Amino acid sequence: MNTIQPGERPGMSSHAAARLLRPASIAIVGASPTPGALGASVLANLERNDYRGRIYLVNPKRDDINGRPCVKSIEALPADVDVAVLAIPQPAVLDAVRQLATRKVGAVVIFSAGFAEAGSEGIAQQQEIARIAAEAGMLVEGPNCLGCINYLDRVPLTFIETDVSPAQAQRSASQPAIGILSQSGAMMAVLNTTLTSRNLPLSYAVSTGNEAASHLEDYLEFLLDDSGTRVVAMIAEQFREPRRLLDAARRAREAGKLLVLLHPGRSAAARASAATHTGAMAGDYSVMLTKVERAGIVVAQTLEELGDIAEIGLRCARLPGRGAAILGESGAFKALCLDICDELDLDLPTIGDHDAPALRAAMPPFVALSNPLDLTAQGLVDPELYYRTLSALFDDDRFSAVVVGLIQTDPVTCAIKMPPVLRAVRELRPQKPVICAGLDEGAAVPPEYIAQMRELGIPYFPGTERALRAVARLSKLSTRDFTETVFEPVAADLPHRGGVVPEYQAKRILAPLGIPFARGEFVTSLDAALLCAQRIGYPVALKVQAAELSHKSDVGGVILGVDGTEALRAAWTRLHDDVGRHAPAAALDGVLIEAMGARGLEMIVGARSDPQWGPVIMIGFGGVTAEVTRDVRLLPHDLTREAVVREIGRLKGAPLLHGYRGAPALDVEAFADVVVRLGALLQSEPGIREVDLNPVVVYPRGQGVLALDALMLVGAGEVLD
Incomplete structure (x- = not known):
């Protein structure tokens, strides 16, 4: 058998994941009859959920627990048990893992903390666990995790009290479901509660903890192969195999599955090298965000958003695309929505009497057409107004989603307004998502209405801002350009010794690639x-x-x-x-x-090859104030020239490029060419860590650009071949 070094880890097989998540046999090491003890809680969960597989209990001091026989040691277990749950103190874990490996156990769940998060001794123990697991071909979940739950087969391998009803399991097996992956066990439990409280079917929930010998990416690949999982909600503070994640995201996109991610850390100080502007300004979170969104993952900013986006992704047959319609009952609500949607960059196509005849015919004469649409209180007098309005909006191709904001007030008003909304969806079967949200959170909404909405595939939220934020995040998927440019290989004459490459050498390297510099020596x-x-x-x-x-x-x-x-x-x-x-x-x-070059508009373009995530490009307005103003965008390195031009247009200062106050329009296309050339360079030369061109002076259209300064970081101190 090959020796596995610390830090090495072969990929987890689908069979190994199945032994953990769909086990035919389970051993509880540290089984206990004491209520509240970890081993007792795991056993109670299995019994409460009518687990039909074989259960083996290990307790050196007891002959039986709850009428189930106990063995005295791990050595007494039969060979080839699918999964062992370690409900034992931290000091005993490493030896238990060794013994389980000799018994050819398929998977191990380690609840105990006190490993990599506890210092050098804990790190060494965790590395040894990883080595043992790799050599034995044994999957390890954790340590420092909360376990996992299989909702389809009612198998909760966790000490958190879990009750998967037979009806819930049957529903999860027969309908598309949400899978949950979280490095934090506590957040896994919170998200489970959030989603099940909304009557959403779940397939699996896994807390990966310290990820000694299995990573979140492993479980993601398992869920992508699971036909019943349509949405995967992930909570991760760090990805240990980012490129596997990106490959999995592309697979999910091709399979029509939605990945939603909550990644804490966007406010953390950037860890990147300060040797260049690019390193200081393109922090780790920004690089991650650029890459995962490029791959098709929807990123939530709060735990609430994560649940809301996952709910829309599961309940609605189609995801919101470009263009939303908002239906409300208040002029002030209309103004608030306009503010929120402007902040979120959520597209609200305008409507008027001249281009919406069906909607005009549905409205009383005194109701002006607009988006958001204010029905006023007329809906209380004429409840069918909701049906007629929704019918017209469903047939309007400018809108890919409809958000209905209702003032719920009391059960009487709910009984007037909600039935025509429900009937419109039931009878008209719109080919676009309909999301309902209350304006008055805390109102006494009859639960039967919420239940009917959910049965019809209408997500219901107690607040409209939540609905709009979730729709905005999802709608951006439809505007992303997933086309990856395949560049011709570019060769650069790089120095053999890594580190900072000063300006004069950087320009000698970059000039042959078509980057324009001033004449000099x-x-x-x-x-x-x-x-x-x-x-x-x-x-x-x-x-x-x-x-x-x-x-x-x-x-x-x-x-x-x-x-x-x-x-x-x-x-x-x-x-x-x-x-x-x-x-x-x-x-x-x-x-x-x-x-000396002629004066022009100063911009910055930088390229960074992140050691984990790969290349990204930064563009923005430059000069000595670049790090202060931070009017920058981080882009995938493989965008087309046309896509780069569009991204340049999204900078806050973009009007300065297009003839602001009578000034000539500038050569945006020439600036985009520089961006594309740097992208090609980083794709061909992974030894380049960073390139910083600041400033790049942009001249009037047709006159090109001139890079005044150039700096490179190569190999981070390594000797390049």
Whole structure:
């Protein structure tokens, strides 16, 4: 048998996952008759849910528990038990895992904490668990997890009290369901409660804990192969195999399954290197978000959103696309919705008398057509107004979803307004999702109406802002361009030694790829500088060159607009004096002499190859204030030129590019070309960690762009082949 080193982990097979999640035999190590003890809780869950497989109890001090026989040790277990649950203290776990491996147990669930999260000794123990599991071909869930629940077969391998009713299991098996994957056991339990309280069928719930020998990506692949799971709701603070996640997301998209992710950490300080603007501004969360959205995952920002998006994804036969209609009963509600939708960038197509004849015919003359549509209180006088209005909205192809906001007030008003809404969906069978939301959370809504909505595939939310946020997140799926550009291979003459590549070397590498730079030369003496300036023409810029001075202007290492021989002599002396004073230990390579470029609009473009997630590109408005203004967008590296142009147009300062206040329109296409070329470079040269072009001066259309500064980070200190 091959020896597995710490940190190595072969992929988890579908068979191994099935032994954990659909076991025919279960051993409880640390079984106990004491109510509240972990082993007692697991056994009670299995008995309460009428588990029909074989149960083996391990307790050295008892002959039986609840009439079930106990064995004294793991060695006394039969060979090849599907899953063993370790309900024992942390110090006993490692030895138990060793013994279970010798008994050829298929999977192990470890509840105990005190491993990687507890310091170096715990890390070493967790690594040993991973090694044992890998060599034995044994799946380990945890440690520090809450276990898992199979709702289809009523198998709760958790110490949290769980009651899967036969009716719920039957419904989950016969209808599409939601699978739950969470690194946090507590959040798994919370999400289970949230979704089951809405009468949503679940397939599986898994808490992965510390992920010593199985990762969230493993269970995701299992759920993608499960025909009954249509939506997967995930809570993850870290992905250990991001590229497997992205591959799984593409598979899910092709299979018509929805992946929804809650990823805490968007406010955390970026861990990236500060050697370039790109590293400082493209933090880990932003890179993750760019990549997972590109792959088709919907990202929620709150636990509430996660549940709401998953509910719409499961209940509605189709997901909201571009263009939503909002139906309400208040002018103030209309204004609030306009504010929220503007913040969410949720498209609300305009409607009026001239382009919505069916809707106009359904309305009383005094109700103005708009989106959101305010029916006023007329619906209480004429309840059929809801039916007629919805009928017209269902037939209007401009809307891919309809959100109905109702003032519920009391059961009497609910009995007037809700029946025509329900009847419209039941009889007209719209080919678009209908979402209902109350304006007055806490109103006494008769539960039978909510139950009827859910049976008809209408998600119901107690607040309209929740509904709009979920619709907005889902609608963006329809606007994403999943086309991946396949670039021709690009070869760059990279240095053999990794680390920061100073400007003069970076420009030598990038210029042959079509990145436009100013005319200039690298020099190491004043005489050479004078000859260079004479050749390229005054005025010139002087820029000190050193790998350790990535931000040259901070140490007085940049002098601009030097015009004439004597001015150059003086600037040369001042440059070296200033750098010597501010960075006396810096080893200088020399000075870059460049012709001064014409003024234009300063932008920034950077490329980063994240070691886990792969390449991304950052665009934005640049110059020395780039990190302050942060008007930037992070993009996938493989967008087409046309897609890059669209993304440039989404920057806050984009009007400056299109002839603002009479200024000429700028060469956005030339700027997009630079972005595409950097994307091709990073795809071909994984040894490049970062490229930073700041500023890139954009000139009027047809006149191109000019990158004034360039910096690269290669191999993060490694020697490249």
